[in-house]
Amino acid sequence: MNKCVLITGATVNTGYGVAEKFASEGYDVVITSRGEESKERAVTALRAAYPAVRVEGYALALVNEDNSINEAGIKDMFADLDGKGMTVDxxxxxxxxxxxxxxxxxxxxxxxxxxxxxxVVANYALVEAMASRLVEKKQKGSVVFVNSNTAYRAIPDRIAYTTSKSGALGLMRALAFDLGKYGIRVNAVLPGMIKTDRWENNYNDCRNALSNFTPLGDIADFEDIANAVYYFGSDQSKNTTGAELTVDGGNMIQLYPIVPEK
Ligand SMILES: NC(=O)c1ccc[n+]([C@@H]2O[C@H](COP(=O)([O-])OP(=O)(O)OC[C@H]3O[C@@H](n4cnc5c(N)ncnc54)[C@H](OP(=O)(O)O)[C@@H]3O)[C@@H](O)[C@H]2O)c1
Structure with missing residues (x-):
């Protein structure tokens, strides 16, 4: 039986790139999206591109309109996967x-x-639902947070986001500690700026952030992030937990960006 990966928010950009990477490595893939249509579009595209693996999708809002966690939706999704005989590794x-x-x-x-x-909080609920099944079945597994270098460095008008990414890093470490005894590994990839559709459509705004003036001189593409996620997610990193891998062209090691003279 194939291994199975579940990726949240995976219809476009980085999430879709991660789904493609795992599918190309022979994993069955489950994706989520808040939108039914976007979910269906991505599932159809992945099924066409990777006919050898199973692809399922769920329209799932992690947080309800009143800001509470969609615990019922998360529970229903995992129950439905149980019914389909799919265990998320x-x-x-x-x-x-x-x-x-x-x-x-x-x-x-x-x-x-x-x-x-x-x-932060919805991710805890997702890990709880996934890990409880693995523990019950005495199976090993792994969790990968797609975090951000903003866990360490602030950017303007993003107080909540920066706080959330720092918090998610603490959550990653604490989960790695408590789930280690069950053979469940928990790690985090910390991208810097990524070439998403936002980057393409909003170039001036992104350029002003100077994120391409890094030691490596370029920002990450989806493949860069997907490869790092796959390393933590697969047995390639089977003795690694509670670790971080920064993928930002060296942005974080700089005191300030070196802007070339015109
Ligand atoms: N882009 C960057 O430069 C960058 C840099 C560092 C870290 N990251 C991290 O990398 C990951 C992917 O980033 P990305 O830029 O590729 O992603 P993105 O496409 O902007 O977002 C990923 C998905 O998250 C879901 N989402 C967006 N807002 C949401 C909300 N309010 N509630 C619930 N779900 C929501 C959306 O899925 P649906 O609309 O289908 O529900 C969206 O497609 C994120 O964790 C991000 O923090 C990105």
């Missing part, structure tokens, strides 16, 4: 509320809470 926590342009003095507290609940 690898969970990739990719979906995130990016909290872009949330400003102190302007945004209501509920915006801050939504970012924390989406990026």
């Amino acid at each position: 690898c969970l990739v926590l990719n979906a995130a509320n990016l909290g872009i342009r949330q400003q102190i003095f302007k945004n209501p507290l509920s915006d801050f809470i939504n970012v924390i609940n989406t990026n």
Whole structure:
């Protein structure tokens, strides 16, 4: 039987790239999206591109309109996977509320809470649902957080996001500690800026962030992040837990970016 990966928020950008990487390595793939249509589109595309593996999708909002965690939705998804005979060996926590342009003095507290609940609390609920099944079946597994170098470095108007990524790193380490005895590994990939559709459509804004003025001189593409996620998610890293892998072209080691003279 194939191994099975579940990736949250995986219809576009990094999440879709991660889904392609695992499918190409022979994993059955489960993806989530808040939208039914986007979920169906991605599932159809993945099934066509990777006919040798099983692909399933769920329309799942991690956080409800009232900012509570969608515990019922998470429970139903895992129960449905049980019914399909699919056990998630690898969970990739990719979906995130990016909290872009949330400003102190302007945004209501509920915006801050939504970012924390989406990026931290819902991920805890997902890990609990996945890991409890593995423990019951005495199976090993792995969890990979797609975190961010903003866990360590602040950027403007992203207080909630930056806080959430630091919090998610603490969650990663604590889960790695408590789940280690069950053979469940938990690690985090920390991307810097990624060439998403946002980057393509919003080039000036991104350029002003100077993220391409790094020691390596370029930002990451989906493959860079997917390869790092696959390393932690697969047996390639079977003795590694509680670890971080930064994929940011060396951005974080700089005191300041070296901007070339015109
Ligand atoms: N892009 C970057 O430069 C960058 C840099 C560092 C770290 N990261 C991290 O890498 C991961 C992927 O980033 P990305 O830029 O590729 O992702 P993205 O496409 O912007 O977001 C990933 C998915 O998360 C889901 N999502 C967005 N807002 C949400 C919300 N409020 N509640 C629940 N789900 C939501 C969306 O899926 P649906 O709409 O289908 O539900 C979205 O497609 C994220 O964890 C991000 O923090 C990104």
